[in-house]
Amino acid sequence: xxxxxxxxxxxxxxxxxxxxxxxxxxxxxxxxxxxxxxxxxxxxxxxxxxxxxxxxxxxxxxxxxxxxxxxxxxxxxxxxxxxxxxxxxxxxxxxxxxxxxxxxxxxxxxxxxxxxxxxxxxxxxxxxxxxxxxxxxxxxxxxxxxxxxxxxxxxxxxxxxxxxxxxxxxxxxxxxxxxxxxxxxxxxxxx
Amino acid sequence: xxxxxxxxxxxxxxxxxxxxxxxxxxxxxxxxxxxxxxxxxxxxxxxxxxxxxxxxxxxxxxxxxxxxxxxxxxxxxxxxxxxxxxxxxxxxxxxxxxxxxxxxxxxxxxxxxxxxxxxxxxxxxxxxxxxxxxxxxxxxxxxxxxxxxxxxxxxxxxxxxxxxxxxxxxxxxxxxxxxxxxxxxxxxxxxxxxxxxxxxxxxxxxxxxxxxxxxxxxx
Numbered sequence: 001x002x003x004x005x006x007x008x009x010x011x012x013x014x015x016x017x018x019x020x021x022x023x024x025x026x027x028x029x030x031x032x033x034x035x036x037x038x039x040x041x042x043x044x045x046x047x048x049x050x051x052x053x054x055x056x057x058x059x060x061x062x063x064x065x066x067x068x069x070x071x072x073x074x075x076x077x078x079x080x081x082x083x084x085x086x087x088x089x090x091x092x093x094x095x096x097x098x099x100x101x102x103x104x105x106x107x108x109x110x111x112x113x114x115x116x117x118x119x120x121x122x123x124x125x126x127x128x129x130x131x132x133x134x135x136x137x138x139x140x141x142x143x144x145x146x147x148x149x150x151x152x153x154x155x156x157x158x159x160x161x162x163x164x165x166x167x168x169x170x171x172x173x174x175x176x177x178x179x180x181x182x183x184x185x186x187x188x189x190x191x
Numbered sequence: 192x193x194x195x196x197x198x199x200x201x202x203x204x205x206x207x208x209x210x211x212x213x214x215x216x217x218x219x220x221x222x223x224x225x226x227x228x229x230x231x232x233x234x235x236x237x238x239x240x241x242x243x244x245x246x247x248x249x250x251x252x253x254x255x256x257x258x259x260x261x262x263x264x265x266x267x268x269x270x271x272x273x274x275x276x277x278x279x280x281x282x283x284x285x286x287x288x289x290x291x292x293x294x295x296x297x298x299x300x301x302x303x304x305x306x307x308x309x310x311x312x313x314x315x316x317x318x319x320x321x322x323x324x325x326x327x328x329x330x331x332x333x334x335x336x337x338x339x340x341x342x343x344x345x346x347x348x349x350x351x352x353x354x355x356x357x358x359x360x361x362x363x364x365x366x367x368x369x370x371x372x373x374x375x376x377x378x379x380x381x382x383x384x385x386x387x388x389x390x391x392x393x394x395x396x397x398x399x400x401x402x403x404x405x406x407x408x409x410x
Contacts, residue, residue, distance in 0.1 A: 001218075001220050001260075001261055001264065002218065002219070002220045003285075004264065005220040005223050005224055005227075005264055006220070006223075006285075007282065007286075008227065008264070008267070008268060008277075008282065009223055009227060010285055010286060011277050011281050011282070011285070011286065012227060012230075012231070012277075014286060014287035015276075015277070015287045015291040016291050016298055017230075017231065017234060017236070017276065017291065017294060017298060017299065018227065018230045018231065018234065018298065018299040019298065019299065019300050019301060021301050022226075022230060022299050022300050022301045022303070022304060023223060023226040023227060024226075026225070026226040026229055026230060026307070027222040027223070027225070027226050029304055029308050030215065030222070030225065031215060031222075035215075073309075073310055074309060074310025074311060074312055075310075075312050076313065076314075076357075078355075091199075093197070093198060093199030093200075093345070094196055094197055094199075094243075094341060094343055095196065095243055095246070095247075096259065100310070101309075101310055104215070105215055105225075107209065107210065107213050108210060108213060108217075108258075108259065109207050109208060109209050109210070111259040112204075112207075112259075113198055113201075113204040113255065114204040114205050114206060114207045114208070115207045116198050116199065117199065117200065117201040117202070117204045118202075118204070118207070119199075120199045120200060120345065120387075120398050121199070121345075121387075121388055122393075123393075123396055124393060124396075126207055129206050129207040129208075130207065130209065136395070137395065138395060139395050139396075140393070140395055140396045140397070141381075141397050141398075141399070142396065142397070142399070143379075143399055144199065144343065144398060144399065144401075145401070146342070146343060146400045146402070147341060147357070147363070147377055147401035147402075147403070148313040148360060148361075149357055149379070149401050150310075176209075
């Protein structure tokens with residue numbers, strides 16, 4: 001694949017379609033500007049600021065757009081809130097749609113057949129693969145990202161985090177907790 | 192198309208295996224493939240729906256045995272060859288041999304990188320009022336287009352409830368085949384697990400898809 005990739009890049013640059021430096025710059029931008037820390041900041045802010053949380057759930061694109069310190073999102077972000085009654089989980093059965101701007105590039109498992117095939121039919125079984133179990137009466141809502149809407153799960157704030165700063169809270173927000181296949185790190189537990 | 196990419200509800204793929212401390216890219220070529228796809232898309236060689244349709248059209252055995260970025264590379268090659276930007280002979284030789292085909296937005300250069308790090312906008316002016324509203328019962332049509340579509344097989348023929356009106360958006364089914372943006376209303380439609388998977392399904396599970404209006408009929 002390495003040679004085949006290099007061959008295509010050679011053709012595209014020789015034909016004047018792209019600058020190799022522009023490709024370098026794209027890779028660098030992905031490596032430095034996007035990642036789950038952006039989403040973690042959004043979640044921490046929602047946990048700390050009830051007005052922001054309300055705005056996030058009403059229009060996530062707009063609310064996240066007000067936070068200058070995270071990368072800009074487009075118009076199609078929807079935040080879905082976990083509660084004691086309902087757990088949300090996000091998948092893309094048809095390809096690998098994922099909220100890059102707030103979570104970075106998707107992990108391999110998110111793009112692979114086991115998750116894409118089973119998440120909509122056996123979400124509890126999939127959660128078990130992650131070592132996650134939910135009460136048997138909790139509703140599980142699976143969001144299949146079949147269009148350009150992107151979903152961000154707002155996990156429940158763990159107990160024992162009263163009085164924490166947004167920066168402290170952001171530290172415990174895991175990527176998987178924002179996909180719905182995990183929880184935030186429990187305060188005090190070994191990570 | 193009813194391809195292997197449409198895998199919601201299929202069995203037999205095994206356990207989900209998260210990789211601890213997974214790197215953003217496992218090898219350098221993966222990052223170059225990502226960059227080439229983004230750059231050529233931004234330069235106007237293809238739209239995102241066309242790009243997806245070429246990956247879906249890979250032979251099933253190739254699709255199922257290729258990594259994500261390998262699928263991206265193979266789909267990109269096929270797409271660019273089909274659109275006349277490169278030739279099969281050039282791919283085989285690893286060098287340009289033919290004159291370039293003009294790109295809609297011109298050469299992709301460094302100053303455009305910031306622009307592509309912001310997500311594209313797919314909302315469009317509605318050509319007609321929305322046919323459905325939140326709370327309406329709708330059936331996903333039993334349709335099987337042989338070209339690109341975003342209505343997964345596992346919901347076709349089943350009844351759900353409209354939960355959100357997501358506005359009017361570029362229609363992937365026509366955009367993918369370069370037959371125009373053809374904007375359509377888009378809805379989040381929720382299905383009970385038992386409606387999709389039968390009476391033995393977990394009663395606590397609900398599944399939603401985002402469905403364009405032409406995919407739906409009143410129920």
